[in-house]
Amino acid sequence: MRLSLSVKLNLMFVAIFAIGFVxxxxxxxxxxxxxAVEETLQNARVLMASASAAQSYTAEQITPLLQTQxxxxxxxxxxxxxxxxxxxxxxxxxxxxxxxxSTMLDPTNPRDRPTQWEADVIQKxxxxxxxxxxxxxxxxxxxxxxxxxxxxxxxxAACMECHSTPSRAPKTLIDKYGPNNGFNWQMHQVIGADFVxxxxxxxxxxxxxxxxxxxxxxxxxxxxxxxALNIMIHLLVTRRVRALSRAADEISLxxxxxxxxxxxxxxxxxxxxxxxxxxxTSLVEAFRMIDSHGTDAxxx
Numbered sequence: 001m002r003l004s005l006s007v008k009l010n011l012m013f014v015a016i017f018a019i020g021f022v023x024x025x026x027x028x029x030x031x032x033x034x035x036a037v038e039e040t041l042q043n044a045r046v047l048m049a050s051a052s053a054a055q056s057y058t059a060e061q062i063t064p065l066l067q068t069q070x071x072x073x074x075x076x077x078x079x080x081x082x083x084x085x086x087x088x089x090x091x092x093x094x095x096x097x098x099x100x101x102s103t104m105l106d107p108t109n110p111r112d113r114p115t116q117w118e119a120d121v122i123q124k125x126x127x128x129x130x131x132x133x134x135x136x137x138x139x140x141x142x143x144x145x146x147x148x149x150x151x152x153x154x155x156x157a158a159c160m161e162c163h164s165t166p167s168r169a170p171k172t173l174i175d176k177y178g179p180n181n182g183f184n185w186q187m188h189q190v191i192g193a194d195f196v197x198x199x200x201x202x203x204x205x206x207x208x209x210x211x212x213x214x215x216x217x218x219x220x221x222x223x224x225x226x227x228a229l230n231i232m233i234h235l236l237v238t239r240r241v242r243a244l245s246r247a248a249d250e251i252s253l254x255x256x257x258x259x260x261x262x263x264x265x266x267x268x269x270x271x272x273x274x275x276x277x278x279x280x281t282s283l284v285e286a287f288r289m290i291d292s293h294g295t296d297a298x299x300x
Contacts (some may be wrong), residue, residue, distance in 0.1 A: 004239050006230070013229060017222045019213075028214050029207075036203035038086065042133065043200040045089070048148055049195060051100050054087045055080035074172035081194075082109070097142050097199040104192030107162070108173070108182030118149070118195060125151040126190040138290045143201035152192040183192050244273060253300075 003011075058080040066078045080100035088100035103114035105122055114122060121134055135150045154160065162169050166179035185191050234257045 004238075005231060005241070009233060010226070010230065013226055017226065021218060021222060025211070026220055027214050029211050032203075032207035032211055034213040035147065036200065036207040037137075039203045040200045041148075044146055044148045044196045046197045047098060047198060048099060048150060048194065051102075051196070054084040059082040067143050070172060072172070074170065074176040076109070079109075081112070084194075097145070097197075097201075099165060099195075099197040101195045102152070103181070103194065103195065105177050105193070106181055106185070107185070108177050110181070112192070113194070118193065120150040121195075122151075122190065122193045125149065125193055129190065137200070138197075140199075143199060144204070145197050146200050147195060147197045149193045151190040152194060153190055154187050157187070160185070160187065178262055240273075 005269050026211050036163075059080070062083065063078045063080070066075045069075050070078060070163060077086075088098075091153055092098060100116070101112075101114075102124070103118050105114065106120065117138075121136075125131055125134060129151075132150065136147055136149075138145050138147055154163070162173055163182055165186040166174060166183055169179075169183070
């Protein structure tokens with residue numbers, strides 16, 4: 001199959017553009033995916049910081065105000081983790097796919113008991129005390145979700161008044177939750193974890209939209225470059241080469257009275273035109289000499 005110079009150059013350009021297009025798309029997708037994960041992780045940490053702030057506020061300002069009431073009935077709102085869970089549960093009304101849980105392996109309140117995968121995370125945090133958090137991605141019915149687990153340690157001796165042994169715990173606590181759960185906790189040991197779950201669907205969808213926009217823009221740029229290159233090649237190369245080819249064909253057929261080869265610059269094609277011009281001049285002179293010798297021979 002015979003291909004023209006223009007087709008060969010276009011095939012080369014398309015191959016180069018295709019490699020660049022695929023490479024740029026792969027790199028852009030990887031970077032956008034990373035950015036989506038980092039964005040989701042940042043949102044999760046903000047949510048975790050909000051929960052931590054709610055716990056600190058409850059422990060410092062709410063619990064002391066409820067000490068008198070605690071003598072007559074245990075008030076769950078005095079527990080920092082309970083307040084944080086309640087606050088972020090209200091947040092879920094506006095952000096239904098966001099979640100926060102404060103779980104313990106042996107909780108006082110049964111609702112704080114961990115699921116199997118939460119228990120596995122708590123165990124990992126217990127076995128590796130140097131970990132400040134554990135980040136993982138889980139598939140859920142609403143899409144991929146990024147989850148952070150942070151260890152809960154008993155570093156405040158005041159917590160042991162309720163969680164050392166049932167005999168030391170307030171009677172109102174025993175009356176409400178019983179003597180079988182939430183005791184024998186150890187100081188400075190990981191006894192649970194706070195969990196925050198943030199959906200990745202929005203961030204990933206935004207990344208996909210940006211990728212589509214980028215790839216479309218790149219395709220337009222590549223298409224425009226290909227068109228510009230074709231126009232330049234036609235004006236600067238193929239049109240001039242075809243003109244030289246036609247002129248050379250005429251010379252090969254003995255038509256020496258055609259127009260001279262044009263030369264408008266000093267590039268390679270112009271040099272070729274000059275060479276063809278000299279060749280034509282030499283051929284014309286050669287034919288004249290032959291004709292002159294032939295005429296002299298006839299006269300003699």
